Amino acid sequence: MGSKPDFSAGMDDAVTRLRLVRTESVGPLTYRRLLARFAGAEEALAAVPELARIGGRASAPRIASRGEAEAELAALQKLGASVMFLGDALYPPFLAEMPDAPPFLAVMGDVRLLSSRSVGIVGARNASANGMRLAQNLAAELAKSLTIVSGLARGIDAAAHHGAMAGGKTIAVIAGGLDVAYPPEHETLQRQIAENGAVVAESPLGTAPIGKHFPKRNRIIAGLVVGLVVIEAAPRSGSLLTARLANEAGRELFAAPGSPLDPRSQGSNDLIRQGAHLTETADDVLANLPDHPGREGLARDPLFRHARSGLAEPPALLPVLETDAAALRTARRQIPPLLTADPVQVDEIARRCQLSMAAVSAVLLELELAGRVETLSGNRVAAIAAA
Amino acid sequence: MGSKPDFSAGMDDAVTRLRLVRTESVGPLTYRRLLARFAGAEEALAAVPELARIGGRASAPRIASRGEAEAELAALQKLGASVMFLGDALYPPFLAEMPDAPPFLAVMGDVRLLSSRSVGIVGARNASANGMRLAQNLAAELAKSLTIVSGLARGIDAAAHHGAMAGGKTIAVIAGGLDVAYPPEHETLQRQIAENGAVVAESPLGTAPIGKHFPKRNRIIAGLVVGLVVIEAAPRSGSLLTARLANEAGRELFAAPGSPLDPRSQGSNDLIRQGAHLTETADDVLANLPDHPGREGLARDPLFRHARSGLAEPPALLPVLETDAAALRTARRQIPPLLTADPVQVDEIARRCQLSMAAVSAVLLELELAGRVETLSGNRVAAIAAA
Numbered sequence: 001m002g003s004k005p006d007f008s009a010g011m012d013d014a015v016t017r018l019r020l021v022r023t024e025s026v027g028p029l030t031y032r033r034l035l036a037r038f039a040g041a042e043e044a045l046a047a048v049p050e051l052a053r054i055g056g057r058a059s060a061p062r063i064a065s066r067g068e069a070e071a072e073l074a075a076l077q078k079l080g081a082s083v084m085f086l087g088d089a090l091y092p093p094f095l096a097e098m099p100d101a102p103p104f105l106a107v108m109g110d111v112r113l114l115s116s117r118s119v120g121i122v123g124a125r126n127a128s129a130n131g132m133r134l135a136q137n138l139a140a141e142l143a144k145s146l147t148i149v150s151g152l153a154r155g156i157d158a159a160a161h162h163g164a165m166a167g168g169k170t171i172a173v174i175a176g177g178l179d180v181a182y183p184p185e186h187e188t189l190q191r192q193i194a195e196n197g198a199v200v201a202e203s204p205l206g207t208a209p210i211g212k213h214f215p216k217r218n219r220i221i222a223g224l225v226v227g228l229v230v231i232e233a234a235p236r237s238g239s240l241l242t243a244r245l246a247n248e249a250g251r252e253l254f255a256a257p258g259s260p261l262d263p264r265s266q267g268s269n270d271l272i273r274q275g276a277h278l279t280e281t282a283d284d285v286l287a288n289l290p291d292h293p294g295r296e297g298l299a300r301d302p303l304f305r306h307a308r309s310g311l312a313e314p315p316a317l318l319p320v321l322e323t324d325a326a327a328l329r330t331a332r333r334q335i336p337p338l339l340t341a342d343p344v345q346v347d348e349i350a351r352r353c354q355l356s357m358a359a360v361s362a363v364l365l366e367l368e369l370a371g372r373v374e375t376l377s378g379n380r381v382a383a384i385a386a387a
Numbered sequence: 388m389g390s391k392p393d394f395s396a397g398m399d400d401a402v403t404r405l406r407l408v409r410t411e412s413v414g415p416l417t418y419r420r421l422l423a424r425f426a427g428a429e430e431a432l433a434a435v436p437e438l439a440r441i442g443g444r445a446s447a448p449r450i451a452s453r454g455e456a457e458a459e460l461a462a463l464q465k466l467g468a469s470v471m472f473l474g475d476a477l478y479p480p481f482l483a484e485m486p487d488a489p490p491f492l493a494v495m496g497d498v499r500l501l502s503s504r505s506v507g508i509v510g511a512r513n514a515s516a517n518g519m520r521l522a523q524n525l526a527a528e529l530a531k532s533l534t535i536v537s538g539l540a541r542g543i544d545a546a547a548h549h550g551a552m553a554g555g556k557t558i559a560v561i562a563g564g565l566d567v568a569y570p571p572e573h574e575t576l577q578r579q580i581a582e583n584g585a586v587v588a589e590s591p592l593g594t595a596p597i598g599k600h601f602p603k604r605n606r607i608i609a610g611l612v613v614g615l616v617v618i619e620a621a622p623r624s625g626s627l628l629t630a631r632l633a634n635e636a637g638r639e640l641f642a643a644p645g646s647p648l649d650p651r652s653q654g655s656n657d658l659i660r661q662g663a664h665l666t667e668t669a670d671d672v673l674a675n676l677p678d679h680p681g682r683e684g685l686a687r688d689p690l691f692r693h694a695r696s697g698l699a700e701p702p703a704l705l706p707v708l709e710t711d712a713a714a715l716r717t718a719r720r721q722i723p724p725l726l727t728a729d730p731v732q733v734d735e736i737a738r739r740c741q742l743s744m745a746a747v748s749a750v751l752l753e754l755e756l757a758g759r760v761e762t763l764s765g766n767r768v769a770a771i772a773a774a
Binding site for chain 1: 517520521643644645646647648652653656659660664665666667668671
């Protein structure tokens with residue numbers, strides 16, 4: 001995204017980009033595809049209605065107005081927040097490597113901290129006293145040389161933030177808006193982190209977090225860090241999702257072992273069984289931390305062998321400038337019947353249609369804007385059932 | 388050892404073999420070398436004084452008398468114990484694969500149990516309530532299909548024996564003599580195991596166990612089992628020694644994870660870090676248990692990479708029948724200066740002297756009987772400092 005204008009391009013461009021972010025059916029992947037295909041946010045925004053129509057949408061998608069975007073940016077400025085778009089110079093480079101990196105982030109505190117070398121520490125909300133002590137000690141020790149990222153949740157997250165602030169810097173990634181304290185009892189902690197570190201939000205101001213926001217928050221944690229430490233995670237917990245996302249993004253995984261009789265240890269023990277580094281002290285982390293996520297030559301552990309998706313692949317970003325009209329028409333006819341609720345690889349679609357990736361990508365963009373398909377991790381797409 | 392006479396050869400041979408076992412400077416490895424070199428125990432026993440003299444011993448080693456051996460066997464018979472020598476048909480085959488397998492064992496209970504498919508469960512004496520509960524549950528579950536072997540110690544061992552008896556069979560390997568209850572509070576448990584399973588001892592009757600007996604006991608546990616489960620083991624604990632011996636013998640290793648804040652978990656967590664199977668339930672054990680220790684094709688984990696010895700190698704058992712007198716004289720001159728208190732591989736000695744393994748082996752036997760060298764695990768030898 002290096003060719004995209006950075007934040008210094010000014011308020012006008014920020015307004016346009018935020019309008020695109022807030023437009024119906026434009027998620028992180030669609031935003032990325034649009035900016036890869038068009039010369040700028042202005043051109044992409046203008047093309048949205050026509051693309052959605054071609055994709056089969058009955059009514060035009062709702063596009064955020066200039067006034068709405070201006071109001072949101074003004075409110076953030078009044079709060080004292082910084083904003084950054086994917087492609088900005090200040091945008092954290094490791095997060096930008098996530099296929100579904102958030103196109104827009106609002107930050108209270110030191111934005112440069114987001115680009116510092118960091119480690120995530122996450123775990124159970126109903127953590128044991130021992131687990132919280134471990135998180136706090138580990139964070140305090142690691143914060144001497146790294147930034148500690150967590151999710152401001154009860155239990156392990158809060159202990160990690162507290163530990164980190166004792167000896168260094170911490171980043172809280174929150175699921176709701178920057179002006180919403182969640183959980184309510186962490187209002188003071190959130191303010192302290194904003195003053196000494198950074199609080200990061202993808203959701204618009206005023207958003208009270210609900211279920212769907214937490215997985216999005218988790219992918220930001222996974223994207224910011226070079227390594228993730230999981231302390232006490234039950235099976236099917238949010239911390240395990242964060243671990244899966246971090247692993248898919250090539251980040252190093254660490255887990256603290258715990259008693260087999262404690263359900264809160266089962267998920268973290270299972271991570272170790274699958275290849276995460278067994279972690280008792282800060283040295284266990286420091287000795288196994290890569291210089292760079294997914295660096296060449298790093299022997300990746302065979303984690304999540306049974307997960308449905310493989311390591312992260314960048315989404316198809318090829319422009320369709322060279323795609324001729326005939327190929328596009330063929331693609332528009334052949335692709336929709338191939339899509340079901342069961343996710344399929346984009347590569348697989350291109351192979352079966354014998355079409356160029358550019359043509360497939362162009363048609364998928366139209367279908368996304370029409371609200372007919374969604375793009376998933378691992379460069380896969382699935383049909384959305386008609387409402 | 389298949390050509391050696393089995394127990395049915397009768398009392399006379401048993402007396403002679405026990406005399407050899409109880410002879411000064413005859414340890415498990417020397418016993419094995421002697422029986423490999425001579426036609427039988429009778430011939431080996433007769434040769435001991437001359438071999439020790441050639442090896443440089445001033446006075447003849449003390450040889451157990453016929454009367455002493457007869458008395459020991461009679462006392463064992465009166466107690467109701469069975470006896471077995473290395474090479475007997477009933478001798479447990481996996482234990483026989485240990486380079487330093489005990490030449491003689493006394494057993495109270497069902498001797499056939501020693502040759503059944505078994506798993507060891509060992510751990511801390513000062514175990515946590517959780518650790519003991521885990522050991523008991525795991526043993527009860529595994530005892531449905533396997534024999535459970537442990538060391539009758541306080542804590543994890545006792546919990547494993549109790550759990551095993553609830554659902555199946557257990558073997559207690561003890562450090563002292565069969566007629567000594569140790570620890571004293573396990574007297575009832577020891578009797579119950581003798582009645583329902585088997586209690587195994589290498590030490591003579593009347594032996595009250597002291598420090599040096601426990602590592603010997605641990606190698607028997609390691610030798611009997613196809614897999615060993617470690618639950619709560621502090622660094623440098625006896626359970627970790629058992630794990631090392633089991634690994635050297637190609638047995639599969641399992642360890643239960645525990646809190647990094649509990650010192651009792653550090654050793655077992657470290658085993659996992661080094662490649663032992665993280666174990667929470669009986670299924671974790673059953674899914675990773677080999678058909679046979681050290682079977683071909685089994686991918687061995689890179690355990691104990693920093694240990695001084697590699698995987699177990701059988702000691703040099705080549706007879707010296709073909710060794711000519713000149714080679715022997717050369718070996719007797721060249722080998723002693725190569726030996727220091729720092730252990731050296733037998734292969735390395737043969738290589739540096741450019742002598743046959745048969746000649747090296749013959750001379751090492753003489754030096755062992757003279758009390759000048761001791762053979763260690765990994766087919767290594769070290770000089771014993773003159774008293």
